[in-house]
Amino acid sequence: MQLMNRIISKKQLSENVFRMEIEAPLIAGERKPGQFIILMVDEELGERIPLTIADADTGRGTITIIFQTVGATTMKLARKEVGDSLPAVLGPLGRPTSIRGLNGEKPGRVVCVGGGIGVAPMHPIAQALKAAGNEVTIIMGARNVGLFVMKEEMEKIAGDRLILVTDDGSSGRKGLVTDPLKELCEAGAVDEVIAIGPPIMMKFCALATKPYGVKTVASLNTIMIDGTGMCGGCRVSVGGKTKFVCVDGPEFDAHEVDWDLMLKRMGAFKPQESAAREHACNLFKGI
Amino acid sequence: MTPKERMAIPPQAMPEQDAKARAHNMNEVALGYTAEMAKTEASRCMQCPTKPCMQGCPVAINIPGFLAKAAAGDFAGALKIIRETSLLPAVCGRVCPQEKQCQKFCTMGKLMKDADKAVAIGRVERFCADLARESGTEEPVACAPKTGKKIAVIGSGPASITCAADCAKAGHSVTMFEAFHKCGGVLVYGIPEFRLPKEIVRHEIDGLRSIGVEIDTNFVVGRTRRLKDLMEKDGFDAVFVGTGAGLPKFMDIEGENLNGVFSANEYLTRANLMKAYLDGEAATPFWHGKKVAVLGGGNVAMDASRMALRLGAEKVYLIYRRSEAEMPARREEVHHAKEEGVEFHMLENAKRILGDDKGFVSGIECLRYELGEPDASGRRSPVAIAGSEFTLDVDTVVVAVGNASNPLIPATTEGLEVNKRGNIVVDPETNMTSIPGVFAGGDIVLGAATVILAMGEGRKAAAGINAYLSK
Numbered sequence: 104m105q106l107m108n109r110i111i112s113k114k115q116l117s118e119n120v121f122r123m124e125i126e127a128p129l130i131a132g133e134r135k136p137g138q139f140i141i142l143m144v145d146e147e148l149g150e151r152i153p154l155t156i157a158d159a160d161t162g163r164g165t166i167t168i169i170f171q172t173v174g175a176t177t178m179k180l181a182r183k184e185v186g187d188s189l190p191a192v193l194g195p196l197g198r199p200t201s202i203r204g205l206n207g208e209k210p211g212r213v214v215c216v217g218g219g220i221g222v223a224p225m226h227p228i229a230q231a232l233k234a235a236g237n238e239v240t241i242i243m244g245a246r247n248v249g250l251f252v253m254k255e256e257m258e259k260i261a262g263d264r265l266i267l268v269t270d271d272g273s274s275g276r277k278g279l280v281t282d283p284l285k286e287l288c289e290a291g292a293v294d295e296v297i298a299i300g301p302p303i304m305m306k307f308c309a310l311a312t313k314p315y316g317v318k319t320v321a322s323l324n325t326i327m328i329d330g331t332g333m334c335g336g337c338r339v340s341v342g343g344k345t346k347f348v349c350v351d352g353p354e355f356d357a358h359e360v361d362w363d364l365m366l367k368r369m370g371a372f373k374p375q376e377s378a379a380r381e382h383a384c385n386l387f388k389g390i
Numbered sequence: 391m392t393p394k395e396r397m398a399i400p401p402q403a404m405p406e407q408d409a410k411a412r413a414h415n416m417n418e419v420a421l422g423y424t425a426e427m428a429k430t431e432a433s434r435c436m437q438c439p440t441k442p443c444m445q446g447c448p449v450a451i452n453i454p455g456f457l458a459k460a461a462a463g464d465f466a467g468a469l470k471i472i473r474e475t476s477l478l479p480a481v482c483g484r485v486c487p488q489e490k491q492c493q494k495f496c497t498m499g500k501l502m503k504d505a506d507k508a509v510a511i512g513r514v515e516r517f518c519a520d521l522a523r524e525s526g527t528e529e530p531v532a533c534a535p536k537t538g539k540k541i542a543v544i545g546s547g548p549a550s551i552t553c554a555a556d557c558a559k560a561g562h563s564v565t566m567f568e569a570f571h572k573c574g575g576v577l578v579y580g581i582p583e584f585r586l587p588k589e590i591v592r593h594e595i596d597g598l599r600s601i602g603v604e605i606d607t608n609f610v611v612g613r614t615r616r617l618k619d620l621m622e623k624d625g626f627d628a629v630f631v632g633t634g635a636g637l638p639k640f641m642d643i644e645g646e647n648l649n650g651v652f653s654a655n656e657y658l659t660r661a662n663l664m665k666a667y668l669d670g671e672a673a674t675p676f677w678h679g680k681k682v683a684v685l686g687g688g689n690v691a692m693d694a695s696r697m698a699l700r701l702g703a704e705k706v707y708l709i710y711r712r713s714e715a716e717m718p719a720r721r722e723e724v725h726h727a728k729e730e731g732v733e734f735h736m737l738e739n740a741k742r743i744l745g746d747d748k749g750f751v752s753g754i755e756c757l758r759y760e761l762g763e764p765d766a767s768g769r770r771s772p773v774a775i776a777g778s779e780f781t782l783d784v785d786t787v788v789v790a791v792g793n794a795s796n797p798l799i800p801a802t803t804e805g806l807e808v809n810k811r812g813n814i815v816v817d818p819e820t821n822m823t824s825i826p827g828v829f830a831g832g833d834i835v836l837g838a839a840t841v842i843l844a845m846g847e848g849r850k851a852a853a854g855i856n857a858y859l860s861k
Contacts, residue, residue, distance in 0.1 A: 129614050146571050148665055150673035176673055191571040191608045328664065328674070331569050331610055331798055333579075333636035334656035340647055345640065350798070364647055367749030371649040375675035382670075 108142075108189040111165055117249050119172045120220055121181050122157070128164030130156075130194045136227040137200030137322065137354055140166070141330040144179045146190035152176050153327045153349075155224030155299075156195065157253065166194075169223035169252055174376055175383035182387065196330045197353045200228050200320075203295055204235030211294030213237045214287055215261075216280050216308050218244045218300020222253050224322060225299050229260045232297075240264040240293075242283050244304065248274035280304060281311040288315040296320070298357060302369060306362035313358055321357035323348045325369065339365050393436055397498070401507050402431040409729040413699045416583045416667060419726055420484070425465070428517040432460035432468075434498055434509045442495040443511065449475045449846040453492055453511055460514050466527065469518040477552045477849070480523060480590045482842050483516025485581060485689075487720045491842070506721075523593055531601050534561035539859050542567060542626040543603075544611045544799065547575025548841045549832025550632035551594055552848030553855075554603050557630075560856050564603045565626075569610040572663060575634055577841070579663040580655070582693050584700070585723070588662075612802035621827060628827045628855045631814060632848060635793040635833035641685065645743030646789070650677065650751030654686070654694045654790035661697050679786030681705045683754050684732075685740055686790030687717040692724060694788045695732040706732045707782060711739035711759050711772040737761070737772065741779060743787055755781050793838045803828075813837055820854030821847060829854055 109126040116122055130140060134156050143149040152174075158167035172178045183189070204210035213232050217225040222243055233239045241261040245251050247269050258265050266283045267275025276282065280300075287293050288311065296319040298308040305321040312319045325337040325348045332350035339346055340361035346352065405421040406412075412419050423431065435457040443453045452471050459468035472479045486492075492511045493499060499508025522528045539562045543554045546568040558564045572578050574591040599605065611617055620626045638653035640646050657677075660666040666676035682698040684691050687710035698706045708727065710717060713736050717724060728734065737759040744753040758778035765771035795812040807815040807824035814823055814830040821829045831847030833839055 129609075133614060143571060145673065148668065148672045150664065150675075151571075193569060193571075193608045193610060193614070195613055196610070328656060328659055329570065329636075331636070332796060333638070334659050335638045335640070335653040336656045338647060345642075345647060364749065368647065368649060370749075372675040372677070379673065379675070 108192040110183055110185050110187050110189070111163070113183075113185050116169070116252050120169065120250070120252055121172070122167060122169045122252070123180075123183075124165045124167045125189065125192060126164060127166050127192050127194075130192065131159040131161050131164050131166050134159050134166065134195035135199035136202065136231045137224070138195035138197050139224070139324075139353060140168070140192055140194030141196060141327065142180075142189055142193070143191035144176055144183065144189065149190070150176050151191070151328055151330070153196070153324060153330060155322075155324065157223035157226050159227070169220050171220050175379035178380070178383045178387065193330060196349060198351070200231065200297070200354055202228075202231045202235050204232070204237050210236035211238070212240070212292055213295045213297065214240045214242060214284060214293050216242045216244070216284060216296060216298040216300065216304075217257075218280055218298075218304040219246075219250065220252055221300030221304070222251070222257060225297070226253050226256055228297060229257065233260050238264070240266065240287065242266045242268060242280050244268045244280035244300065246270045279307070281307050284308060285311050288312055288317055293317050297322070302362065302366050305357060306366070309357035309360065309362065319357040320354050321360060322353045323355065323360070323365065324353065325365065326371065339368070391433070393501075396434055396436055397501060399430060399434050401434065402427040402510065402513070404510070404513055409731075412584065413696070413730040416700060418587050419584050420722075422520055423513055423517045425463070425517070425521070428460055428465070428514050429463055431510050432457040432514050435461065436497050438497050442497060443492040446491040446493070446495040448491065448840075448842050449849065451475050451492075456518070457509065457511070457514060460518060465518045465521050466529075468514075469522050470529070472515055472518060476842075476845065477555055478548060478594060478841070478845055479515050480519035481548070481577065481586060481594070482845070483512045483519060484586050485720075485840075486512055486842050487840065488512040489721045523590070531555075531559060531597070533559050533601055536563070537561040537859070539563065539627045540565070540625055541855060542611075542620045542629045543632065544617070544629065545575055545632040545634055545832075546573035546595070546605070547577060547632060547634050547832060547844065549634075549844035549848035549851075550575065550630065551598065552845045553630045553632060553829075553831065553852045554598055555601065556849055556852030557855055558598070558601045558603050560852070562855075562859070566598070566603055566605045567609045567611050568605065568607045570663065571607050573605060573607065579659045580690065580693070582658065582662055582697055584696065585693065610798070612798045617799060617803045617828065627859055628829065630848070630851050630855065631799055631823070631828065631830040631834055632832045632844070633796050633799055633834045635838040636796040637794040638789070639792045639794055640789055641740060641791060643740060643742050645745055645751070648743055648745040648751045649749050650679065650785055651743055651787045651789065652677070654684075654690045654788050655793070657694050657788045658690070658697060661701065667701060676701060677786060679703050679784075681784040682786040682788065683707045683709055683740070683782060683784045684788045684790055685709050686792070687712065687719060688790065688792070689719045689723055691790035692719045692727045694790050695727050696730055698786070698788070699730055699732065703786070707735050707784065708732050709735045709738050709740060709756060711737065712769060713737055713761060716769045739772070739774070740787070744781070751785050751787055753781050754784050754787055755779055793833070795834050795837065799834070811837060817854075820857065821851035822854055822858065827858065
């Protein structure tokens, strides 16, 4: 059983965002909405980074990832080309999303909030929610129109229930994803919310829905090493209890997550990460 | 030689790197015996007919047998005897707690009224294994004709390495599955280079490949493929689960989620497996603590403390709530840690970890303890002294208070029986689990234990698998 992890296709979606289809038949076959992978770009001295799965094709035996070049490793990943193989792709990891309509709860009205590339992992979740008979509303947020990912795919799922929001008003509404989210909650038209995006966005989604008592789930993307529960680097506090995102999550009740703690923990290695990013930038400038 | 003559032979000290120098490099601390030293040390063995040392060895190596060969300078012959029951002598010679096992029962130590003067069995064992490896004179492993049976071995730590080797020798086709990108389990992510050079682990893994064991890294059974699918869809006739005790315990105290608090697993994995110590070369960032508190008293706590020194810490405090006599760490590691400058804070324990407003560690508040009545473990139980709080100024805390068993396989394998601590329940004779054809061994069965016990379990399970498949 040799796993090749070959890159089958690659597309640059915006200045810093890339889409890659990777040959990984076993992961493609096993993955469920909400799960993620850990990959390495260099096996000897590389780091292990968690990335969410945006799509999978069991026929082709591939998974699709969408990633933003935020650090040294994602910058190196973006320079890999079709035909290259990644030395390590591990997954699918984490617990799958609990899909309303399949989990014992009756299908209902679910709002999916995706911020930035958080839309990518939302895609399989929204697909599954739709298939389970839920009425799916999708709120997509980005800084500007050029940064939307998977808009067509999401339109296919939500139809006219797709709400676009940009910081600068270059597409859809000008404002924050929490604006339409609050309106929907206010209208009493929401049974469940799933939010995936930058931690600060998820925090404010949780704050927005809390007064209405609407069940809200967030998918956390913390620092990880092994992804199998061995190191505890990904720990967060949920309802006052320490949880490991890699094995207990990645999805948790957003009203119970200690967002401020998580935001602080995301910054644990900031100086080292900035230095590494700068180093990678300089390295690639000359090429 | 008469016993008196043997007693007159001076115990051979282990050559070591200078403590000050080694506290700042990753190279192995104990340099190993010369052939002459190994011969001399081996000749201290009294050759007791009752072989008391053997009862202390979890895999019952014929210790007087191999020491007699070594004393005669026949190191290859000595290694052959060791290998009858032990697969990983270069590893066990380095990491076994000999003072609690074979050397504890050594007559020489008793006669000298000093356990430290027992025959240094582990050091001679190590020499024999190193000599053969370094000179390329290891005997080739003979494998039985192919049986046509397929075995899956999950995990690649000491239990799995042993089980895979024994199954391959029996003629089965073996595939080993490892979740990490490198094989060796705790031998590569946990035990540091300065105590167990990774070259030795690589050599053992290469040895497995040379006898036909296939290795799939980046494959997490339970997620990439379910255990039952390995049997039902992929045609494996038996499975061995050796996934270890990889679930770090925390203290459950205030401040444990601050930046700068790490499980020993994370701290050591960053440094060892991810090579974060190669600052500027490795992509995994490392935490540059200047004042580090390590909580715990086992080998892992020693490893973390000594690693902290090597990564530039100016102060390392080892905080343990009992006294040094109760410490579970190997005596040699305790001794090395002290020599290198780790400050031992015995009979103290962390009460809470203090942080600054940005969420980073700024100190640790501890309580002093005294020893009370013996507890269930037979050790005198530590009792907190009320009002004895004091604060240490630290920027890093490493929690090394043990591991629970990794729940991934039990959680994804229906019908696999575990006990209330999450350890897989096995038949003590065969190591077969509640699922026919599925065997388990090592820390996932024992709870966090030692390399040699895990190795013994892997061996017992392989025998169980062979018996099961020949039915």
